[in-house]
Amino acid sequence: MLRSGFGVSERRACRALKQPRMTQRYAPIERDDEEPLTRRIIELAAAFGRYGYRRITAILRMEGWRVNHKRVERIWRQEGLRVPKKQPKKGRLWLNDDSCVRLRAEHKDHVWTYDFVQDRTADGRKIRMLTIVDEFTRECLAINVARGLRSDDVLEQLAWLMATRGVPEHIRSDNGAEFTAKAVRKWLKNVGVRTLFIEPGSPWENGYIESFNGKLRDELLARERFDTLKEAKVLIERWRVHYNTVRPHSSLGYRPPAPQTWAAEPVFAPLSPPLRQGTTNELHW
Secondary structure, three states: OHHHHHOOOHHHHHHHHOOOHHHHHOOOOOOOOHHHHHHHHHHHHHHOOOOOHHHHHHHHHHHOOOOOHHHHHHHHHHOOOOOOOOOOOOOOHHHOOOOOOOOOOOOOOOEEEEEEEEEEOOOOOEEEEEEEEEOOOOOEEEEEEEOOOOHHHHHHHHHHHHHHOOOOOEEEEOOOHHHHOHHHHHHHHHHOOEEEEOOOOOHHHHHHHHHHHHHHHHHHHOOOOOOOHHHHHHHHHHHHHHHHHOOOEHHHOOEOOOHHHOOOOOOOOOOOOOOOOOOOOOOOO
């Protein structure tokens, strides 16, 4: 614009704007895979609305794309993609007894943690979910979904997990009635599991399960409508398998918590059956 408007040379125009002539003359070279890569990034961003470009980069590498995060970030910004920013309050883990910092898991099955999550089906009826996570591997061991869950249901789920996986050394929870019930505490003591109860009103002391529950709500519960309890069980279990075997976890170097469970099939299976008319989060695989 300066050259045409004032009739000056490129050298003088660049000097006036403090623009290096090398930058001015640079001609970007578009790679052959630019268009398909861009399409795939958009598809992944549409399928996983809460994933940023770093997690999308990890998924692309799993699929076989030879790409680094800088290129994905460039395309991400070029296409106007972004993750809505949320800024929840953060607590100080190191201020309280029995917090995640005071007893940090050192190996698999060292510390399990569990909690309840609540949602509703389309008819307004309540459903409860018991989520259980291994703090060291970040693997979600189980999500028990029912209309109501009591201490007996907690014991049944724990018994099944310990019979099939092994007995942890500790288990962390809040002070809910289902966890502090005498039957639960006595049963855990008999099998050799030490209980870690957080301080009342201090959910940040149980940070791993709170983080997991936030991802569950953000990536599934807030995006799917459950018409029946059976549908909720199926979709939640599919998401749990996806979380364990596919979803890149930032604290694990953008690897999934349990990649050894991958089947010899395509890495990315649909997270849900064909969507109902009117939904906007359709997945393209």
